[in-house]
Amino acid sequence: MMLEIVFLIPFVTGAAAFFLPAAIGRYLLVLTGAAHLLFSVFVWSGNPAPLLPEYFAVTPEGLLSLLVISLLFFLISIYTIGYLKASDIQRETVFIGSMLLFLSTMTMVTLSDHIMVMWIAIEATTLASAPLIYTHRSAASLEATWKYVLICSVGIAMALLGSVLITVAMDVGKVDAPVSFSGLTEVARRLDPSWLKAGFVFILVGYGTKMGLAPMHTWLPDAHSEAPSPASALLSGVLLNCAYLGIFKTSKIMHAAGLSGFSGPILTIFGLISIMAAATFILKQTEYKRMLAYSSIENMGIIAFGTGIGGLGAYGAMICLIHHSLIKSSLFLTSGNILLGFGSRLIAQTGNLAQRMPRTFVAFFGGFAGISGFPPFGIFIGELMIIIAAFRTGNPVYAGLFIFSLCVIFAGFANNVMKISFDTSDAAIRIEESANLVWPQYALLATSLVLCFWMPDPLYQTIVHAVTPIGGGF
Template sequence: MLEFVFLLPIVMGGAAFFLPVSLGRGILIVAALLHLQLTVMGWLGKLDPYFPDYFSSSPEGLLVLLVTSFIFLFISIYAISYMNETEMQSEHIFISCMLLFLGTMSMVTLADHPIVLWIAIEATTLVSAPLIFINRSKEALEATWKYVLICSVGIALALLGCFFITLAMDIKEIDAPLTFSSLNAVAGQLDPIWLKAGFIFIMIGFGTKMGLAPMHTWLPDAHSQAPSPASALLSGALLNCAFLGIYKVHVLMHVAGLGAYSSNILIGFGLVSMFVAGIFILNQPDYKRLLAYSSVENMGVIAIGVGIGGIALYGAILHLIHHSLIKSSLFLSAGNILLGFGSRLVKKTGNLARLFPKTFVAFFAGFAGVSGFPPFGIFISELLIIMGAFQRGRFVVLAGFIFCLTLVFAGAARIVMRISFANAGEDVLVEERMLRIIPSYVLLLTSIGLFLWMPETIFEVIIDTIKVLGGSVNG
């Protein structure tokens, strides 16, 4: 049963809340392994939905699900060592919410009903909020309230967008199930005015959760205050789930003949997100907030690639995969830096290359990867988006895209160099541990591996994801 993919972590997360912490840690790893196994079975077509009116295995959903499950496994391995070092309060709550978070995100990827998708995305907010507040500081409380309030307002607007889409069907008296699959089949008959209104509200609502500017304001605070394993999940998995909601509605718009309308909106939000991120990265005093603004920028990159279409759309989906791998690794490396120096402030760090050489390799390689240098996959994804913009004559968009990439790189490079090589004291709070090093290395090596060789099954799923929008590897 396909629903086991999200029911398993939800049930095990509920159990972990009541069990001793020592058992909870084991449950976290076991659940991650079982979830990855179920995900692979879903990829192989061995799991059928028990409720086909609500859930299905769409190509884009399976892709996001696989990325989520894969990074969760290595984030969980890291989290075990991280919890030992920090002596975290309420560890049973942390483990439970991590698993519930995995379950709700998995539900998002499999939802075929707009309202079920909305419920699942709202549920991700509720179960991830305790992860941000887990340290119980004043700053964590503020970040948690900001996260819940802003995302809830955004999700409420997305719900209104879902209602408008149903109105687009009801006004034309179309008798069809309320699923994305059925809506795509009758898209040409839907009322275009209500569809356009629905997309605007979906874009703002789910765009808030995706971290697109100017609705991004919760993201830097939440990422900076959450423990590093939770930050890695927020950036590497949650933002993709919100994007999935926008993507499904964009597909509906395209099939209905309104693709140019939704594409221009995506490009507009993407450029604004990249520019805002670039401005705030300049002279950023907090390296975890730096990574958060980098996520805002990369969500903008994905939005632009999807909006341009063609070969840029293929680049956008590649970007989604590689950003999740590299950014998750960077947040785990940032967790090691925080444990070692005891501060998120850039000025209180330095000489990472000598004091923490293994973390330095992962952190600096992650910076190179997220900046678009080979042999990491973001190099090819951004190159494809640039090529797509050029092919389609989007020269203004292309100029803005390249300018924002340069702005972000210039701001981030100065900070990363400061952390890596600037003079610092010899005192460190903790030593490097392999369980906190290996996950970052594996995630980075996976990005390199996918850059050098793309497995046929993954390539076919990406093609199935983009072909409905006319995307291809040939432009």
């Protein structure tokens, strides 16, 4: 089997979904998700050869992201069937087709090795996901879509400039090598350091815009709150990881070139700014989906902070990446149930979720505990590793700001969760909690819990192999 088939399958089915009846498209969504998961596991175990090895390759960090994408999309697709039946989404065929094309482009990101193919794939995720944000066709969703496309496109243009500057570093250093991440990592010591530093800064700002790092994060709260919940789960749980992948691969080149002293502190500062920005905005949120969006900004900041700190922090960042994807996707799906049940995104117009939608409440409160870093959830383990690494590397001030910001975010998050869960409410609940509207969230949370107590050795080795080139590990 050629490697490229993993992203070609959802591309073909996605194109077909635009022309098929919506009823068929729903099941095509699930079948494609199941096939994608099966092929992703085969890639993990069989390591198939790419048809175009100069453009695509299996890397540890890409493989890790691929497995997360595939599992999440399969469970989200099951939830989507129930969500579509209970909601009034217009142009359902466009929604389903865009979901599948979105899966195809994100998969392409995880398998891209050529620096320009990576850029093309990340830009393609913007184009594929924009129709998902505009699904409800309201003035607010139109504004969110344009903000998403324009801001991310400006960011992607800066990432393109950064990629070009890295090729200039090759020319100045008189290096003849493939313009791929793996090839550039091998010859990194011979690249011109000045141009390489400039390239890294532009790539960090460019892909950081798509990742949701502050202060380039302004598109994210609007897009996540306006998109239907299955799309929000993909945007937060998966898309942000794809943008991080571009930054991570560039960081590997910087480490191989001996420039980690330049790239690490910049990542650390951007990560800390993102966490502090999330702490500032999350306290006064009046909409629960925007609250979850700012929580995503926080977690992307945590991942960037841990990557920049290095050592045990880089390993902790990967742990946070996996568990954030699982838990935040669960929370956004659960927010879809709350929206269907109460008919409003405003926290003030919800309440008494524990009694009125008990199965949704269990998933919502479990997701809150997990994303807040309660033990034994993996976010707690990852954050603890990052804090230890910050002290080990002589950054107690950064560690103190990190801990303080997490406490502020927890206070704001907990206040709103308590209101939604236990405040009195007389609003009529509009839906029944059918099985496919709740068990995908349970499966995501259960997966996160299982990985805290038992991690398969191949998965552990994949994480270790991913972070070792940037100085990560125990």
